[in-house]
Amino acid sequence: MSKKSGILVFVVCLFVGMIVASVFNFSNIFSSSDTEAAKDINNGEFLTGAPLLQPSDHEGRWEKGGSNYNACLVCHNESAANQYASDTTVPKNHFVDETTSKGVAPAREVCITCHPVIQK
């Protein structure tokens, strides 16, 4: 699947998900106890500099997004992240010359190398 159609599919799924969520009256479809778990493993002993894990509700998203970081950035970018993904914005050190507009550094494009998904 090409990059473009991968993003399109993902975005479509997003909208469908939002409609479904509003129908079922979820307050925030992206909240999940696993989101907290991602940040709260091991009684909160957060290791400085260590990457956060994806919560278990993210299972399969990397693959569905065409194994492409662009799919992840749909939610985890500076502006969108505030609404959809709490404060898990992709930090500046992930970008070329630490500048968001220059895109993710090529060596960091395989997000799951550092951010695996918590299994249920």
Add this chain to the structure above:
Amino acid sequence: MELSRRSLLKAAAVSFALAAAGCSSSKSSSTSAKQDSAVQPDEWKKAVCRFCGTGCGVLCGVKDGKLVATIGDPDNGSNKGLNCVKGYYLGKIMYGEDRLTKPLIRDDKTTKGSMDGFREATWDEALDLVAQKLKEAHAKDKSRIAFWGSGQMAITEGYIMSKFWKAGLLCNNIDPNARLCMASAVVAFMNVFQTDEPAGSYSDLDEADVFVTWGANMAEAHPVLYSRLTARKVSNKGVRHYDITTLRTRTSETADKVLLFKPQTDLAIANAICNYIIQNKLYDEKFIHDHVQFKAGTENLSHAYEDGYDASEIGQKGGDVWNIEFAEFAKMMSKYTLEYVSELSGVPASDIEELAKEFANPNRKVLSLWTMGVNQHTRGTWMNHNIYNIHFLVGKIAKPGCGPFSLTGQPSACGTAREVGLFSHRLPADLVVNNPQHRRFTEAVWDLPEGYLDPIETPGFHTVKIFRELSKGNIDFLWTASNNWAVSMPNLTRFLAKKPEYQGVIDGFIVVNEVYPTLSAQYADVVLPAAMWVEREGQFGNAERRTAVFEKCVEPMGEAKWDGWIFVQVAKRVLADVKIGDKPAFDVLFGFVWDKEKDDFVGDARKTNRLLFEEYRIFSNPELKPAAQAINKNTEGKFESGLKMENKQLAPYDEYLSHNGMTWPVREVNGQWLETKWRFSYGKQEEGYDQIGVETYGDVGLANDVSFYKSADKKPSAVFRPYEEPAESPDEEYPFWFCTGRFLEHWHSGSMTRRVPELNRALPEALLDMNREDCNKLGIKNGDKVKVISRHGEFEIKVSTAGRTQPNPGMVFAPFFAEETLINLAVHDYYCPLSKEPDYKKTCVRIEKV
């Protein structure tokens, strides 16, 4: 992306500050509070990752005697500031709840197989007991003792053990777990080049036009190298990746073509590519003329089904080779037509042809990458040969972005196991026990009387033999360190006494240096708690020949001690009455580094390691010791030729600290030490070419500006190797191929990574990846428990069709990190006859629903 160390640390701090400032809703407050409380270190120290052979540089943040951060070191040339998830969680591996902190002694052997039955002991009691048992067993019969070391031991630890076992005990029953991962690569290197380790550099990943992964799941097993591959591919149109594999993996995601082949037929595919190149006259005539000699070797090797295989006629002759002409090589290769190989392997002929054309295209830089799929193979040595053959025919080697890159699995299989020579047939620096000149050289470096090492001229037991003999009760004393044989050895049904005729592991006296209560500890008579990773200073040598130091950052937990200290304490006791010449053996071997009054090393971690390393580097800097240099240069003409020991030249210890690791050969030029990125390649030393090596020992002006100055006649050998059948093939009783390997989140047997909550939560269980069609036929659903049964043993496991790997019908895969899902109970222990490395990828099994 260049990132200085200072800016990386600043960036990390800034990120945390931003997060703490709470850039969004109140929901985030728990996170920001978390990251706000993320401890900022008092100091940063340099280290190398504890895990794979990539050898990423790591910066360790220390506060109040504890590790609080582990991030990538931007100044280490191997990884330039990045780690994978395992690397980023290194800070937690030492702090598992059940860390071993006291020596343990088991008095009742019948309690083996659990941690029950151990009592805590003092170091004195434990060391005295170990030394007494070793001394007794050694005096009785040297062939009944063994040390099983590791490609995860630090260089100085391996060096201490090499001196103690080979020179102190005059025993060759010493082999590393690297026998299970790199032996095929090593034997091929020695057969082909007469020198071990790759010619290239990781920077080849940034410059290649074509990547070929041969049975290598780099996305999971060498993740940081894989990210360089994908970065190169993504940023440059026209860069292609061919994944030659027996099952689809995450690595297949980036591939333009996935060549799915029937197990074992990789041998034929490589030959088909060679044949295509030869038949279409696409080979580089000048390169072949200048640099290649052709050979053939013994064929029809059968398999090591029986313990007596090595001593049998075919076992003895299996390594024989002889020179042939190119015409004969071409004739032997001609059988491997595209049609024949396509039929044999299941790979479309057009795909093989397409790949052959890439190899043959003089304008395409081709990088071959491989590890366990090629090495853990009953013809693993041959498969290494076959890949080299392709690269030789087209002259693609030792050039930036271009060449055969044998990747290493463990962090220091190169630096310790291979370079220090912790093998049953080796001495340090590629020397071998059965070569008199090599023994003389070693005696000169170690101040041993001439001829002292002659008693060890016959190689000892390799790994599978050690465990086969142990199982039969023929090993009285076994000592292991930095490995977990009870989980990682194949054929555990035999080796862990699950069969009445193989109870040896219970009867033998087994000493295990360990950090956690692993399954291996559970079969030990004595467990010695070892310092872990940066609880001591050490050195690793990674896959691109980069030797790097990891500094001591924190004190060992409880009463745990550095392995080096443990080895010397035992040596001190065992060698108490032994003399070398007219001097006490212990003084000859360790007097320079041990203070008898202190009963400890002469200095702190830094000083001790430097002393050991500086002696070790004499092997590759013989000018530092006249007696050694005389043999290196063959000044007295006693031998056929010189040794060219400088081909693996190591720098002074402190250079490795100031440079964050250096790739050998490291050369001194105008007072500066300069690393070499491309061995055998002529160009400026300052730019990473092997200028001094080629000028000293090679020839300038040959094809491609390379000179293989360490090879016989300066010509590496292209040895014809045929396709031969695997040890087992699927049949009615055992219809599936069972392949095993690793996944990203866990290292090897999981003893460290499973104690990191994040890593454990990301991959909590070992599952059996199965094809959906196969599942339907057997009435199995995702999540069902099944029994996997082979001719050798069985185990239970849950099935997964989630697709972490995607086997074709007839193939299944499982990782080996879970002690409770002991897959190696079923895996056969048949090995490559040349390298003695077992094949973990091709056991035949049947699957039954539980």
